[in-house]
Amino acid sequence: MTHRLEGRVALVTGAGSGIGRATALALANAGARVVAAGRRTGPLEETVRLAAEKGGRVVAHAADVTREEDVEALVRFTLETFGRLDVGVNAAGGTFGGGPAHTLDAATFREWLDGYLVSAFLSTKHEVGAMLKSGGGSVINIGTFVGHTKAVPGTSGYAAAKTGLIGLTRTVAAEYASQGIRANVLVSGGADTPMFRSWNPSEEQRAAAARLHALQRIAEPEELAHAAVFLASGESSFVTGTVLTADGGVSLV
Template sequence: MFYRRGNKMSVSFDYSGKVALVTGAGTGIGRETALAFAKAKAYVAIIGRSENNIQETLRLVTEMGGQAIAIQADVSQEDSIKAAIEKTVETFGKLDFAFNNAGIEHKAIPAADIPSEEWDRIISTNLNGVFFSMKHEIPAMLKSGSGSIVNTASGAGVKGFPGNGAYCASKFGLIGLSKAAALDYAKQHLRINVVAPGIIETPMMQRFTGGTEEGRETAIAQEPVGRAGHPKEIAGTVLWLCSDLAAFTTGSVFVVDGGQTA
């Protein structure tokens, strides 16, 4: 539904009766997207590694009148995310939407200097985690006859950044996986797309910039629009991709980065 507030046109979604799963839902983009799904009246599975963080997201959802469950899980461990998806279906009866958002970063370091264990850590969460999630989300959605999956990449999934070899590899790989899977299930009413955020006001950005105002200003200077993005702006893209407005959209990458990679 479209509505006007002053001079701004806005969109609201009604996902009554739909079930949405969000990984990395304890903070930042994941939390805002879980809240956005709840505001749209979807049932929400809030999944994350930190029990404290996902419980806080659950509190916020409940406070606004939404219905949700919080499930502690590590997407880098297949059995863990499999159990979380099974719990979601057991609780709500089905799965309509999945936002595979869980991800981690590493400190800037030249490619040849990346410790092997650090490479494995990044790939295990950012790439393997999305594969494991989709591996068990897709059968659940096919049982319902349709579904929409959105995976979180990054501007570093469409453009190389110095010192970010492992992170870039994980996000480029995520995009390739998503595009191939989108084609695998295109005729089965299951859509798979990617959102690639730029510099967004999240705890990850705070770690990336060293938590200093100088670091923050240096990061924002990369944004042609002159500011960092807000998690709500990514959440809006995700909800649109899950809607009927995006029914002809699959295998696509939506770069939401204020022009950073243009």
């Protein structure tokens, strides 16, 4: 363990797998006390176990972050458990229907918005409320290159939600900068997560995705987690309202 985040309390949504889990573990390894949130208890308990193996302190709390009452309860649990909130990492998401825009029904489009944008808004809203009581903090919303630097056919709902996340985060950064709260988007390239593998089930598809990146590979989730730790720490104290891109050069190719 390191001590970069000693004394800090972090809340990570989507912490049962992928970038969310890797970030929860990295924050704990840096000394933060972490609440790991997600819909399913089993994967969250695995995150808790993995952190404990390395001496980190992580507790699990199940929540559906598209529901405001769940988010309120989640933040309240964090404050009751650890007394404060300093870092919020919003990595929750899901997989919904896709296809060309003219075939996408409005209900499916709204599922993408709820899963990636409304959930991040609700999480950010209540995290900021807690951070105001704690004297400041860092909100980190996990974004993607899809729709931001590259358009990918069949992903209009996902792209709309994730690019909307940038406008949301920059506005929050402007609103609360004077009160010691920073907000940034961490834009990921392709990463080897369960969702990535569900979207690219064959070796050929994963190889093709890797070739989209200048580095000719996709990321391990831990590589994104390292960037999140930077945004959570005092080392990024002058960084707010930015889009930090860790995309393996996908925007260059």
